[in-house]
Amino acid sequence: MGEPFAIKDCALISIATGTRAQDIREFRDRLQTTPPACIYYHFWGGLLRPCFDEPEYQNDFAAWAWHGLRDSTLAERLALIDPTQCTCLEELRRELLDIVEERMDESEWINWVRARTQFYFTHAQIVVFDSGKRIKKPDKLGNSITKMSSGSIFYHFIDARKRTEHSKNDFSEWLSQFGDEYTPLSEHLATVDPYFTTLSDLREELGQIFSEHAPKETTGEKT
Amino acid sequence: MTLLEQYHTVVGEAGIDQLHQLAESLKGLRIVHVNSTREGGGVAEILTRLIPLKQELGLDAHWEIITGESDFYQCTKQFHNGMQGARIEMSRPLIAAYEETNARNAETLRHNLESADIVFIHDPQPAPLLSHFPNRSGKWIWRCHIDAGRPYRPLWKYLRRFVTDYDASIWSLAEFARPLPHPLYLVAPSIDPLSDKNRELAREEIETVYQDWNIDRGRPVLTQISRFDRFKDPVGVIQAYRLIREFYPVQLILAGGGASDDPEGKEVLAEVRAVAGDDPDIHILELPPDANVTINALQRISDIVLQKSTREGFGLTVTEAMWKGKPVIGGDTGGIRLQVFNHHTGFLVNSPEGAALRIRYLLKHRRKLEEMGEKARHFCSENFLLTRHLREYLTLMTAVLHGVEERIEL
Numbered sequence: 001m002g003e004p005f006a007i008k009d010c011a012l013i014s015i016a017t018g019t020r021a022q023d024i025r026e027f028r029d030r031l032q033t034t035p036p037a038c039i040y041y042h043f044w045g046g047l048l049r050p051c052f053d054e055p056e057y058q059n060d061f062a063a064w065a066w067h068g069l070r071d072s073t074l075a076e077r078l079a080l081i082d083p084t085q086c087t088c089l090e091e092l093r094r095e096l097l098d099i100v101e102e103r104m105d106e107s108e109w110i111n112w113v114r115a116r117t118q119f120y121f122t123h124a125q126i127v128v129f130d131s132g133k134r135i136k137k138p139d140k141l142g143n144s145i146t147k148m149s150s151g152s153i154f155y156h157f158i159d160a161r162k163r164t165e166h167s168k169n170d171f172s173e174w175l176s177q178f179g180d181e182y183t184p185l186s187e188h189l190a191t192v193d194p195y196f197t198t199l200s201d202l203r204e205e206l207g208q209i210f211s212e213h214a215p216k217e218t219t220g221e222k223t
Numbered sequence: 224m225t226l227l228e229q230y231h232t233v234v235g236e237a238g239i240d241q242l243h244q245l246a247e248s249l250k251g252l253r254i255v256h257v258n259s260t261r262e263g264g265g266v267a268e269i270l271t272r273l274i275p276l277k278q279e280l281g282l283d284a285h286w287e288i289i290t291g292e293s294d295f296y297q298c299t300k301q302f303h304n305g306m307q308g309a310r311i312e313m314s315r316p317l318i319a320a321y322e323e324t325n326a327r328n329a330e331t332l333r334h335n336l337e338s339a340d341i342v343f344i345h346d347p348q349p350a351p352l353l354s355h356f357p358n359r360s361g362k363w364i365w366r367c368h369i370d371a372g373r374p375y376r377p378l379w380k381y382l383r384r385f386v387t388d389y390d391a392s393i394w395s396l397a398e399f400a401r402p403l404p405h406p407l408y409l410v411a412p413s414i415d416p417l418s419d420k421n422r423e424l425a426r427e428e429i430e431t432v433y434q435d436w437n438i439d440r441g442r443p444v445l446t447q448i449s450r451f452d453r454f455k456d457p458v459g460v461i462q463a464y465r466l467i468r469e470f471y472p473v474q475l476i477l478a479g480g481g482a483s484d485d486p487e488g489k490e491v492l493a494e495v496r497a498v499a500g501d502d503p504d505i506h507i508l509e510l511p512p513d514a515n516v517t518i519n520a521l522q523r524i525s526d527i528v529l530q531k532s533t534r535e536g537f538g539l540t541v542t543e544a545m546w547k548g549k550p551v552i553g554g555d556t557g558g559i560r561l562q563v564f565n566h567h568t569g570f571l572v573n574s575p576e577g578a579a580l581r582i583r584y585l586l587k588h589r590r591k592l593e594e595m596g597e598k599a600r601h602f603c604s605e606n607f608l609l610t611r612h613l614r615e616y617l618t619l620m621t622a623v624l625h626g627v628e629e630r631i632e633l
Contacts, residue, residue: 013618014408052567126629128630131241
């Protein structure tokens with residue numbers, strides 16, 4: 001028997017950097033120097049802070065390109081960036097800058113537009129705490145996930161990518177110690193795209209995967 | 224049943240467990256909140272419930288107020304307007320009253336504040352208190368509830384020297400924050416779903432307002448609930464109502480709760496009455512500060528709620544209306560932008576004509592009105608209830624006590 005799974009939770013508190021941009025040039029310049037934590041926040045922070053969960057654009061940069069600059073082309077391109085495809089935040093920064101500079105090159109007017117609303121570079125402090133709950137057996141994890149707070153889902157499934165050796169989620173990492181039996185489940189979990197979704201939808205999706213991989217005799221379904 | 228147990232029914236077990244777990248490391252800490260009124264206004268409403276909740280979680284939480292004479296309140300009302308950008312006269316006698324009132328209150332509160340672990344000072348009224356506590360032992364945090372994105376510069380230059388030395392400040396939105404040499408935390412305010420202003424009402428409680436205010440239940444009701452303040456644009460709301468009247472037999476309710484620190488309200492109320500004239504379908508209600516059930520009922524009998532502000536802090540009346548499943552037509556400003564999403568939870572507007580257009584649209588498309596109301600309630604319950612606010616306060620207190628670490632593992 002391996003180590004029990006310790007359910008952690010996390011809460012985020014946003015912090016304004018005081019840095020802002022009111023046109024695309026300022027945005028590009030600030031983007032070059034803003035701390036990596038800001039880039040992380042503007043891609044992922046929306047999941048934990050008070051936020052409308054049906055945004056037109058998934059990250060704050062794309063949302064500002066549309067609501068601030070009214071440039072749908074730039075907004076669409078920025079929105080398509082998937083942060084999970086970048087190995088580090090500097091790569092993500094480079095990707096953002098490439099798209100912004102490409103747009104500045106191809107469109108004369110965008111360089112002169114004054115945004116309706118400014119972009120406020122923001123970062124956050126994250127507090128991680130122990131829920132006190134422990135899961136000892138893998139077959140209990142699925143049921144437990146469906147009851148986890150959004151903070152726990154964020155910590156174990158999204159934040160884990162920064163912490164774990166193979167940039168996986170904590171659930172897959174923990175299941176790997178139980179041998180081949182849980183490999184399909186572990187691999188299935190690792191394929192879940194945590195972007196373009198909300199934490200409650202993600203929780204539901206993870207619960208569904210556990211149901212699909214539950215032992216035959218328990219569910220009566222094919223595993 | 225404890226307060227926290229009552230919230231179980233609204234936010235579920237996971238949300239309450241989370242509060243207990245976060246509060247674990249803060250148990251026993253002495254926390255003091257200071258503002259300038261116990262009733263009237265969003266700050267007092269939030270503190271009324273936030274303090275007992277913190278106490279239930281094991282924090283030694285207290286709420287103190289500073290008191291002053293009429294010249295102090297006249298000064299701080301001016302400051303409120305000035306922080307929102309109005310050019311104000313900063314007269315020396317009023318400034319002197321402001322500083323003297325704070326000095327006097329500092330002596331009264333010295334025992335309670337000097338040894339507190341964390342002190343939250345709300346808004347400009349008590350901001351100079353910090354300067355009277357050179358021997359303070361805890362962390363002092365200035366909480367600004369006002370949209371200070373474009374303040375009247377001479378005023379901000381004056382106030383900045385009082386707030387610079389705080390350990391941190393809290394702002395409702397990044398747009399509102401002023402650069403200061405300490406962390407600028409962002410915490411949106413919230414509403415209390417169990418308070419008289421937001422709890423579910425019995426049918427009789429709702430019926431009462433139809434009778435008391437002579438409102439026709441057969442015709443659509445438009446409502447704006449807010450203090451009689453020029454930034455809330457009550458005259459613009461009447462203009463929008465008049466543009467609608469030729470298409471729909473709507474009734475308009477303008478209900479303003481007074482606040483004990485708002486001497487300008489009467490002047491604006493008189494102006495609004497003059498514009499309304501003798502129209503029997505415009506109901507101008509001057510409500511006492513404790514008229515929470517009435518406000519709740521007025522929002523519930525409304526078809527559409529307006530908050531046509533030209534400047535707004537966060538706009539808790541928007542949050543309250545959304546909690547009651549009403550789409551909101553709000554001014555395109557401040558925290559209203561964080562709550563009203565076009566075609567989802569309401570509409571953002573920039574003119575009386577814009578408000579009239581959106582009212583017509585919603586009255587014509589009743590199903591859409593219902594859908595948007597439902598979505599507004601869901602959005603509010605996920606983001607703007609007191610439990611989320613409390614969680615952020617607990618997170619912030621933990622963060623402040625740990626310094627500038629980006630990641631704090633308890």
